[in-house]
Amino acid sequence: MSQKPDWLVAHGTPWKAGEPRRVYDNPWIAVTEQTAVAPTGKPALYGLVAFKNRALAILPLHDDATVTLVGQHRFPFADYSWEIPEGGGPLDEPPLAGARRELLEETGLEAEQWTEILRMQLSNSVTDELAIGYLATGLTQSQAEPRGDGTEDIARVRAPFREVLDATMAGHIQDALTVAMLLRGYHMAREGLLPDALARGMLE
Amino acid sequence: MSQKPDWLVAHGTPWKAGEPRRVYDNPWIAVTEQTAVAPTGKPALYGLVAFKNRALAILPLHDDATVTLVGQHRFPFADYSWEIPEGGGPLDEPPLAGARRELLEETGLEAEQWTEILRMQLSNSVTDELAIGYLATGLTQSQAEPRGDGTEDIARVRAPFREVLDATMAGHIQDALTVAMLLRGYHMAREGLLPDALARGMLE
Numbered sequence: 001m002s003q004k005p006d007w008l009v010a011h012g013t014p015w016k017a018g019e020p021r022r023v024y025d026n027p028w029i030a031v032t033e034q035t036a037v038a039p040t041g042k043p044a045l046y047g048l049v050a051f052k053n054r055a056l057a058i059l060p061l062h063d064d065a066t067v068t069l070v071g072q073h074r075f076p077f078a079d080y081s082w083e084i085p086e087g088g089g090p091l092d093e094p095p096l097a098g099a100r101r102e103l104l105e106e107t108g109l110e111a112e113q114w115t116e117i118l119r120m121q122l123s124n125s126v127t128d129e130l131a132i133g134y135l136a137t138g139l140t141q142s143q144a145e146p147r148g149d150g151t152e153d154i155a156r157v158r159a160p161f162r163e164v165l166d167a168t169m170a171g172h173i174q175d176a177l178t179v180a181m182l183l184r185g186y187h188m189a190r191e192g193l194l195p196d197a198l199a200r201g202m203l204e
Numbered sequence: 205m206s207q208k209p210d211w212l213v214a215h216g217t218p219w220k221a222g223e224p225r226r227v228y229d230n231p232w233i234a235v236t237e238q239t240a241v242a243p244t245g246k247p248a249l250y251g252l253v254a255f256k257n258r259a260l261a262i263l264p265l266h267d268d269a270t271v272t273l274v275g276q277h278r279f280p281f282a283d284y285s286w287e288i289p290e291g292g293g294p295l296d297e298p299p300l301a302g303a304r305r306e307l308l309e310e311t312g313l314e315a316e317q318w319t320e321i322l323r324m325q326l327s328n329s330v331t332d333e334l335a336i337g338y339l340a341t342g343l344t345q346s347q348a349e350p351r352g353d354g355t356e357d358i359a360r361v362r363a364p365f366r367e368v369l370d371a372t373m374a375g376h377i378q379d380a381l382t383v384a385m386l387l388r389g390y391h392m393a394r395e396g397l398l399p400d401a402l403a404r405g406m407l408e
């Protein structure tokens with residue numbers, strides 16, 4: 001990795017963790033509570049939500065500067081959410097393999113080029129959930145019928161990148177990975193990190 | 205809100221939720237498990253991590269196009285993390301009041317202008333954590349000494365926006381709110397949503 005400024009170093013004392021006690025477990029998360037000593041030396045009790053999957057997000061960017069989004073009802077917010085394709089990948093699976101699978105399952109799309117463009121710790125005071133975001137280009141529609149996991153009823157739309165970005169900045173789309181990946185796509189288009197014709201289409 | 209495309213509507217049937225059973229609770233989160241019926245009609249058991257605070261994030265952008273970051277050890281990843289100032293605000297507190305407090309506590313800064321620039325659902329398949337991001341400008345250093353919550357040992361740095369953005373895109377900073385807010389700042393600078401001189405300083 002490049003461009004690491006001098007100030008980007010660690011200070012002080014790390015957290016010290018005691019023995020974790022499992023308080024809840026399902027196929028997606030394990031919640032533990034453990035005694036800990038804070039960097040200040042203060043004793044603490046830490047409730048940690050450990051994720052059993054990586055969050056994988058795909059920005060499927062077509063040659064005509066449109067993107068494919070998927071829509072679904074999200075339980076925790078009891079609302080409907082339009083998002084880029086996302087899914088969980090087991091921690092021991094190469095993340096790119098999981099991203100290919102999720103894109104195919106949710107949209108029926110296959111991509112020639114895959115580029116990792118973002119890593120995010122989604123909520124790093126409570127969870128260890130790590131997200132990896134890929135740009136997928138050179139897209140073709142596979143013959144396979146998109147399918148969910150049995151609980152997912154997924155709608156799809158293909159819309160201009162710029163329209164999706166503007167709707168997101170207006171607050172109509174709030175999924176964190178979608179927000180960040182669209183802004184990262186905008187940044188790449190503006191910074192000359194995408195083919196010229198594609199970038200022009202995304203910005204106009 | 206503006207720019208809502210026609211396709212941005214809900215489809216299908218919402219989740220139906222049963223009676224939640226509390227399985228874990230601490231001052232920050234409450235974990236519940238409940239029976240549910242998925243949008244497909246399939247029965248499911250949903251483990252939900254409910255947050256007792258909103259996540260508040262502040263991009264403190266100085267007139268000279270530098271930003272103030274804070275550094276701390278993060279327990280869930282057992283690593284050191286440089287981030288924009290962030291904190292939790294009780295759900296019944298006006299979020300702007302919480303953002304002012306967090307900025308002052310972590311950096312000693314006060315801002316003349318506050319603008320909400322981002323809302324994100326941080327992990328909307330498992331948690332209901334909502335983040336609100338503010339741009340803080342017209343910054344002055346208060347006489348008050350920055351202080352943490354007793355477990356926080358916080359370092360501070362003031363660095364050029366462009367340097368911080370580049371280091372983040374290189375993967376050296378991965379906190380989700382920091383990644384998204386820096387990209388949103390870049391977007392605002394490029395789109396003419398900030399004063400010209402400030403935007404020029406952020407982009408050069």
